[in-house]
Amino acid sequence: MENEKVPTTIITLTAGVVITLVSLWVGQNHGLMPEQASEQAPLVDDFFDVMMTIGTALFLVVEGAIVIAMIRFRRREGDDTDAEPIIGNLPLEAFWTAIPAIIVIGLGIYSVEVYRDMGGFEPAHHLVAKADTPAHIASMPGSAIAAPLVADAEGMESDEAAASKGAKYGFGAAPQREGQAADLVVNVTGLQFAWIFNYADSGVVAGELHVPVGKDVQLNLSAQDVIHSFWVPQFRLKQDAIPGQPTELRFVATKPGTYPVVCAELCGGYHGAMRTQLIVHTQEEYEAWFEEHQIAQQQNPNQTVAVNPADLSESEFLEPYTTKLGVDEKTLTQLHSMHES
Amino acid sequence: MTQTETAPQSQATSHSSHPTAWKWYDYFTFNVDHKVIGIQYLVTSFVFYLIGGLMAVAMRAELYTPDSDLLDPNLYNAFLTNHGTIMIFFWVVPAAIGGFGNYLIPLMIGARDMAFPKLNAIAFWLVPPAGALLLGSFFFGGAQSGWTSYPPLSLITANTAQSMWILSIILVGTSSILGSVNFIITIFKMRVPSMRWDQMPLFCWAILATSILALFSTPVLAAGLTLLLFDINFGTSFFRPDAGGNVVVYQHLFWFYSHPAVYLMILPIFGIMSEVVPVHARKPIFGYKAIAYSSLAICIVGLFVWVHHMFTSGTPPWMRMFFTISTLIVAVPTGVKIFSWVATLWQGKIRYTSAMLFAIGLLGMFVLGGLSGVTLGTAPFDIHVHDTYYIVAHFHYVLFGGSVFGLYAGMYHWFPKITGRMYNETWGKVHFVLTFIGANLTFLPMHSLGLQGMPRRVAMYDPQFTAINQLCTFGAILLGFSVVPFAVNLIWSWMYGPKVGDNPWDALTLEWTTSSPPEIENWEVLPVLTHGPYAYGMNGRNGKGLNPSAPTSGEPAVEAK
Ligand code: HEM
Ligand SMILES: [Cu+2]
Ligand SMILES: [Cu+2]
Numbered sequence: 001m002e003n004e005k006v007p008t009t010i011i012t013l014t015a016g017v018v019i020t021l022v023s024l025w026v027g028q029n030h031g032l033m034p035e036q037a038s039e040q041a042p043l044v045d046d047f048f049d050v051m052m053t054i055g056t057a058l059f060l061v062v063e064g065a066i067v068i069a070m071i072r073f074r075r076r077e078g079d080d081t082d083a084e085p086i087i088g089n090l091p092l093e094a095f096w097t098a099i100p101a102i103i104v105i106g107l108g109i110y111s112v113e114v115y116r117d118m119g120g121f122e123p124a125h126h127l128v129a130k131a132d133t134p135a136h137i138a139s140m141p142g143s144a145i146a147a148p149l150v151a152d153a154e155g156m157e158s159d160e161a162a163a164s165k166g167a168k169y170g171f172g173a174a175p176q177r178e179g180q181a182a183d184l185v186v187n188v189t190g191l192q193f194a195w196i197f198n199y200a201d202s203g204v205v206a207g208e209l210h211v212p213v214g215k216d217v218q219l220n221l222s223a224q225d226v227i228h229s230f231w232v233p234q235f236r237l238k239q240d241a242i243p244g245q246p247t248e249l250r251f252v253a254t255k256p257g258t259y260p261v262v263c264a265e266l267c268g269g270y271h272g273a274m275r276t277q278l279i280v281h282t283q284e285e286y287e288a289w290f291e292e293h294q295i296a297q298q299q300n301p302n303q304t305v306a307v308n309p310a311d312l313s314e315s316e317f318l319e320p321y322t323t324k325l326g327v328d329e330k331t332l333t334q335l336h337s338m339h340e341s
Numbered sequence: 342m343t344q345t346e347t348a349p350q351s352q353a354t355s356h357s358s359h360p361t362a363w364k365w366y367d368y369f370t371f372n373v374d375h376k377v378i379g380i381q382y383l384v385t386s387f388v389f390y391l392i393g394g395l396m397a398v399a400m401r402a403e404l405y406t407p408d409s410d411l412l413d414p415n416l417y418n419a420f421l422t423n424h425g426t427i428m429i430f431f432w433v434v435p436a437a438i439g440g441f442g443n444y445l446i447p448l449m450i451g452a453r454d455m456a457f458p459k460l461n462a463i464a465f466w467l468v469p470p471a472g473a474l475l476l477g478s479f480f481f482g483g484a485q486s487g488w489t490s491y492p493p494l495s496l497i498t499a500n501t502a503q504s505m506w507i508l509s510i511i512l513v514g515t516s517s518i519l520g521s522v523n524f525i526i527t528i529f530k531m532r533v534p535s536m537r538w539d540q541m542p543l544f545c546w547a548i549l550a551t552s553i554l555a556l557f558s559t560p561v562l563a564a565g566l567t568l569l570l571f572d573i574n575f576g577t578s579f580f581r582p583d584a585g586g587n588v589v590v591y592q593h594l595f596w597f598y599s600h601p602a603v604y605l606m607i608l609p610i611f612g613i614m615s616e617v618v619p620v621h622a623r624k625p626i627f628g629y630k631a632i633a634y635s636s637l638a639i640c641i642v643g644l645f646v647w648v649h650h651m652f653t654s655g656t657p658p659w660m661r662m663f664f665t666i667s668t669l670i671v672a673v674p675t676g677v678k679i680f681s682w683v684a685t686l687w688q689g690k691i692r693y694t695s696a697m698l699f700a701i702g703l704l705g706m707f708v709l710g711g712l713s714g715v716t717l718g719t720a721p722f723d724i725h726v727h728d729t730y731y732i733v734a735h736f737h738y739v740l741f742g743g744s745v746f747g748l749y750a751g752m753y754h755w756f757p758k759i760t761g762r763m764y765n766e767t768w769g770k771v772h773f774v775l776t777f778i779g780a781n782l783t784f785l786p787m788h789s790l791g792l793q794g795m796p797r798r799v800a801m802y803d804p805q806f807t808a809i810n811q812l813c814t815f816g817a818i819l820l821g822f823s824v825v826p827f828a829v830n831l832i833w834s835w836m837y838g839p840k841v842g843d844n845p846w847d848a849l850t851l852e853w854t855t856s857s858p859p860e861i862e863n864w865e866v867l868p869v870l871t872h873g874p875y876a877y878g879m880n881g882r883n884g885k886g887l888n889p890s891a892p893t894s895g896e897p898a899v900e901a902k
Contacts, residue, residue, distance in 0.1 A: 032792045044721055051722070055712045062683065062708050069686040070701060073622075074693065082878030083624040083690045092684070093631055093677070100676040104669035104715065111719035112662050118721060121658045169655045226494040227588060229653060229728060233794030236725040240654045243493055244582030245589060247655065260803065264653075264728040264796045266487050267494060269414035272799030 019060045027053030037259055037280065038235035039174065039252040040118045045236070047114045054103060119250055122172020170239045170247040173216070182218035182250060184211060190221070190228030190241040192267055193274040204293045209278045212286035213256050219249045229265035232278055240265055253280040363861070371466065373458035374861060378465050379444025380759065383752075385468060386436035392476070393427035394821060396420040401783075401817035404810050409800040417800035419483025419502070423475060426488045426506070429606065430513045431472055433744045437609035438517065438555075439465065441751055442524060442548045444759065448852035449542045451533030451870065453862045456526040464519040471512035478502040478509070487798060489595060492569060492580035492588050500573050507566045507573075514559045517605075521552035521559075533851075535870040542850045542874040543632055547612025550636040551605055554643075558598040558605070565594035589655040596647035604643050606740065608636055610747030611678055614700055617754045618682050620848045621697035622689030625875040628681040635674035642671045652720045653727045661720040668718035675711060679704065694846075695769025699750035702777050706742025710735060713788065728798070731791025737784040749776070749827070756831065757845045761857040762838030768830040775823035782816030850874045 027049045036042055073083075115121070173180060186209065187198040197206045211217045221230055223241035230249060231238040234257075239249045263274035281289060363377055372378065400420050403411040412420065443461065447454055455461045478484055478499075484506035486495035495503050528549050532541065569591065571577040578584035580591045611632075619626045626632065648656060648664035682704055691697065713735040717723050726732060749772075756764050786809045791797070795806050802810070844853040852859075854868045876882060 032789055034793050044725055047719070048716070048722055051716050051719075055716070059708060059712060062679065063705060065683050066686065066701065066704055066708075069683065069689070070691065073686060073689050073691050075623075075690045079690060081623070081690070082882060083622065083688060085625045085876070085878040086627065086684075086688065087625045087875075088628050088630075089684075093628055093681075096680045097673060097677055100673050101670075104672050104718075105666075107715070107719060108666045108669050111665055111721050114721040115658075115662065115665075120661065120721070168657060226497065227491060227654075231728075231794075231796070233725070238653045238724050238727060242582075242588060242655050244587070245655045260794060262794060262796050266418070266491070266728075266798040268498065269418060269485070269800075271418075272409070272414070272796070272801040275803065 015064075019057055019064075022060065023053045023057040026056040033236075034233050035255070036234065036236075037253055037255045037257060038232075038237065039254055040171075041234065041236045041254075043114050043117050043236075047110060050110065051107065054107075116175060119171045119174040119177075122174075122178060122250070169242075169245070170221070170249050171237060172248065172250050174250075174252075177216055180216070183215040185218045185220065186211075188219045188221050188230060188241065189224055190230065190263065190267070190274075191224040192226065193263070193270040195228075195230070195261060195263070195274070195276050199290070202290070202294055203297055204290065205297065206293065208276050209261060210286060210289050211253055211278070211280055212283050213253050213280050214283075216250065216252050221247045221249060226267045227265045228263045228267050228274065231262045231264040232259050233262065234259045238264055253278075256280045256282055256285075371462050373454075373462050375443045375447050375455045375458065375461060376759075376859060376863075378461050379440050379442075381465050382435050382439035382443060382468070383441075385465075385472075386432050386440060389427050389431035389472060390436075391824065393424050393432060394824065396424040396427070398817050398821045400424065401814040403800055404802070405814045407802050407804040407807055407810075412800065414800040415482065415485055415499075418485035418487075418798070419479065419499075421798055422484045422487050422490075422506070423479075426475065426484075426510070427472075428740070429488065429602075430510060431468070431475070433606045433610075433740065433748070434517060435468060435513075436748050437606070437613070437744070437751075438524075438548065438551060439468070439520060441544075441613060441748075441755070442520070442609065445755070445852055446524060446527060446545060446548055447531070448855065448859060448863060449545055449850055450528065450531060450536060451851050451864075451868050452527065452531035453864070453867075455523050456531060457523050460519055461523055464516045464523070467512050467516035467519075471509045471516070474505050474509040474512065478505040481505065489599075490566075490569065491595075492572065492586075492591050493582060495569060496572055496581060504570060504573055507570045510566055511563050514563045517555050518559050521555040524548050524552040525556070533867055533870055539629070539633075540870060540873050543615035543626065543629065544609075544612035546633045547608045547615070547636055550640050551608045554601050554608075554640050555605055558601045562595070562598040562602065565591065565598065568594075589651075592651050592654055593647070596650045600647040600650065601640070601643050604639055606744050608639065610703075610744050611636065613747045613751040613754075614678075614682060614703065616850065617696050617700045617750050618685050619875045619877060620754070620846050621692045621694055621700070622686050623692070623877050624685055624689040625873075625877050625879065626681070627684035627687075628677070629875070631677050632681050635677045638674040639671060642667060642674070646671060646718075649718055649720075649723065652723045665718060665720045669715065672711065672715050672718070679708060679711065694753065695764070695766055695773060696750045696754035698770065698773040699746045699753065699776075702773065703743060703746035703750065706738050706746065706780065710738030710742055713738065726791050728796055729791035730787040730795045730797055733797050734784050734787035734791060737780075737787070741780050741784065745780075746776070749773075752831070754846070755852075756834070757841045758852060758857050758859070760835045760838070761840060762834055763841045763845065764834040764838060765830050768826045772823060772826040772830065775819060775826070779816050779819035779823050783813050783820055784816070786812050786816075849876055 030049075030052050032052075033045050033048065036045060173182070185200065187200050188209075189196045189198065194207060195209070197209045199205070219230070221239055221241040223243045225243065227240055227242055229238060229240045235251055235253070237249055237251055239247050241247065257280055259278045259280070261276045261278050263271060265271075267274060279289075363372070363374065368377055368381060368384075372381075399412065400417065403409065403417055405411075409417065443455065446452075479502075481501040482499040484490070484495075484502045485498045486503065490503070490506070528541075528545055568577070568579045572580050572586070578586040580586040580588050582588055615626055615632055646664060646668045648660050649668045652661055652664075682700075686701070713731070717726070717732070717735060753764060753769055756762075790806055790809050790813075793806070795802055841857060843855065843857050845857075846853070849872065851868055851870070851874075855864050872880070
């Protein structure tokens with residue numbers, strides 16, 4: 001064979017270097033993820049980059065070996081003999097059992113680390129630490145937006161406090177904020193085929209989620225009919241909203257902008273249309289939006305009825321949101337008839 | 342393993358005339374011959390594959406545009422549910438276990454039939470009514486809650502259709518339990534006395550592991566579905582949240598048994614791989630023991646990974662972490678198999694038959710599916726892509742690239758044994774090229790769709806994803822067409838293909854020692870095993886009688902040695 005002149009170690013070494021360089025490059029430049037807009041996003045992306053690097057290297061080595069074997073070890077014209085029988089090689093087999101084992105254990109440890117930094121271990125603490133302080137939002141630092149919430153939360157046990165009491169699934173506070181209450185709490189209800197965002201005690205109800213940038217936001221997720229799943233791709237966060245089982249999702253948005261909120265769990269015919277938006281405002285913009293909506297909803301008592309969507313028929317309820325959801329009149333009628341049947 | 346030449350007994354019979362051969366109409370009756378049953382399974386499952394494939398192409402056509410303008414969204418979901426169900430329960434499982442398992446196991450271990458031939462026939466005849474129930478559900482709107490059928494959605498949509506869906510799954514489940522019992526007993530009791538465990542072909546190991554898994558997992562899947570059936574029809578509330586039921590419990594029940602079911606699909610395919618690769622590479626399989634034991638390891642570890650389907654559901658943190666680690670560990674025995682096949686190719690003398698092309702194609706695609714599988718095992722990343730097109734991409738790389746390529750490889754490899762005739766290699770290669778390009782064009786771009794934000798199981802999507810979806814749809818149409826050369830080639834060759842001898846590949850497992858097609862009862866005199874199943878190039882063997890170019894030229898390959 002022609003390359004016998006060059007020692008195989010040199011070829012292997014060069015191939016190794018090239019594969020390493022290519023893998024490192026791919027790991028950094030794959031451009032597969034959407035933009036990052038939460039504190040969790042860079043954690044997930046760095047982890048994904050590492051997996052892309054390792055994955056590319058393994059891909060190149062294994063696929064490369066297959067392609068090389070296909071070319072080098074094809075049957076030659078007129079050669080009908082069997083190949084040299086090789087039935088095993090213990091050191092080699094131990095090697096390729098050990099390498100993947102080390103890789104996956106390493107990835108496993110890294111993923112626990114990422115998961116902890118994302119706040120994944122926090123919601124379980126909730127149950128213990130916050131169960132006796134149902135109105136924990138009352139104790140939050142006195143920021144301007146929080147004021148209306150605080151005022152109303154005093155006195156009685158509010159909805160979202162009750163919800164967070166049982167929420168032991170989802171994402172809680174990141175380690176650096178452990179034990180602190182969130183800056184803003186929003187109750188999120190999933191129902192066929194819309195998300196309702198309820199800024200509980202201030203009476204603001206919306207079909208889109210508005211949050212201030214840089215603030216610690218807690219969503220208390222619940223579902224009214226079937227399972228839905230709250231996903232913001234730019235946040236790299238997802239949590240199912242499960243009927244009868246409150247869950248939570250806590251995040252800090254890092255970049256003002258408008259991001260899609262997607263329902264990721266099959267929830268019926270119009271599952272694909274269950275889309276809305278998450279708008280990350282600057283602090284001032286957010287306050288302006290909040291005030292405007294509070295006033296608007298006080299002036300229009302009809303709107304507040306929506307707080308209890310159970311009393312309304314589906315199409316009645318969805319009507320105010322149709323434009324935002326991109327669901328047209330026809331869809332609504334279909335929806336209606338579907339549920340009647 | 343000891344190796345000498347194959348025992349000569351079987352060659353006493355000629356393949357030309359069998360007064361006792363089956364007629365075509367025997368294949369439509371309650372026949373108890375394992376070969377007839379195997380063919381019945383293969384043909385039936387292939388028909389279902391075509392039906393499931395048409396549903397897939399219809400879905401992809403719908404997804405050509407972002408709006409739901411071709412199919413009604415509820416019909417889309419019915420197609421989605423039935424596509425997944427058919428492909429799993431009516432194509433991969435019946436073709437691999439029912440078809441190849443029944444046809445090959447007795448032949449490979451030197452038995453005249455399965456241990457319980459009548460039970461075997463009963464198991465097969467449960468499949469057509471189950472399929473009829475499933476397809477009949479379309480007259481009642483079609484089950485719409487996906488092949489997972491999570492409540493409460495499955496409790497509130499299309500109740501009659503959903504009930505028919507459940508009964509259909511319970512029927513095929515029963516069929517596969519009956520089949521499993523039969524395989525286990527057959528493999529334990531009916532091997533020719535001269536065959537030691539470590540001389541058993543790896544396909545038999547794979548079917549053994551699969552059958553044990555099916556025996557444990559299927560009954561309880563049926564139990565979970567029965568509870569769901571009660572909730573729908575008899576007012577119970579196991580999974581009704583408004584009446585004290587718990588929907589997450591269903592998910593645990595479903596996945597505790599359905600995750601192992603994923604291995605039911607892939608393990609027999611691994612078995613087919615281990616038979617096809619050594620024959621066409623003319624080399625013993627590398628790491629026989631490692632491959633056999635890794636099947637068992639996958640079975641055992643596979644029982645402890647189910648929660649990775651539930652990372653975004655009602656799953657406490659410790660579970661998310663525990664199942665991350667256990668899932669990642671399954672990658673190790675799977676990797677061992679891949680490396681062993683690559684090592685078998687290495688320094689081989691590879692014959693590019695259609696069977697071998699599909700086997701290598703499987704390797705190529707399975708590597709990518711396996712790597713994306715590792716990423717999905719890690720909870721923090723899976724949470725981003727769960728229930729998105731990244732998942733769809735991943736499992737089609739495994740199921741299409743793994744299972745379907747493996748089944749095609751098997752069909753080409755054993756076609757001359759089953760029919761006594763040779764297929765046309767040129768059309769086989771056309772089939773391969775179309776399938777390989779089509780599958781990658783369809784499923785590769787889906788990774789990016791999922792990462793960017795497109796959820797799965799949607800009939801309408803955000804217009805920003807249009808271009809990539811159109812690419813996938815083109816791929817799906819190509820895949821649809823790729824079936825044509827396959828079907829035409831095999832049907833035509835079955836009727837008119839050139840006759841071949843008993844052993845055109847010069848393979849060493851026992852099924853090649855009988856005539857092609859094998860006579861009823863398989864052998865006049867049972868064979869005596871004198872060498873291991875993969876003794877290529879060993880003990881002075883050197884491709885004796887091998888003449889791979891003969892079949893394409895229409896000449897019969899060399900007859901008896
Ligand atoms: C022509 C080839 C195929 C095409 C174009 C295709 C396409 C699709 C599409 C578009 C979906 C819907 C994805 C979603 O929204 O979740 C899907 C789902 C699925 N497919 Fe395929 N598929 C093909 C072959 C297969 C094969 C061979 C298998 C299995 C052996 C398979 C198993 C599944 C399963 C299990 C689902 C999930 C169903 C569910 O979510 O309930 N597919 N496929
Ligand atoms: Cu939804
Ligand atoms: Cu949904």
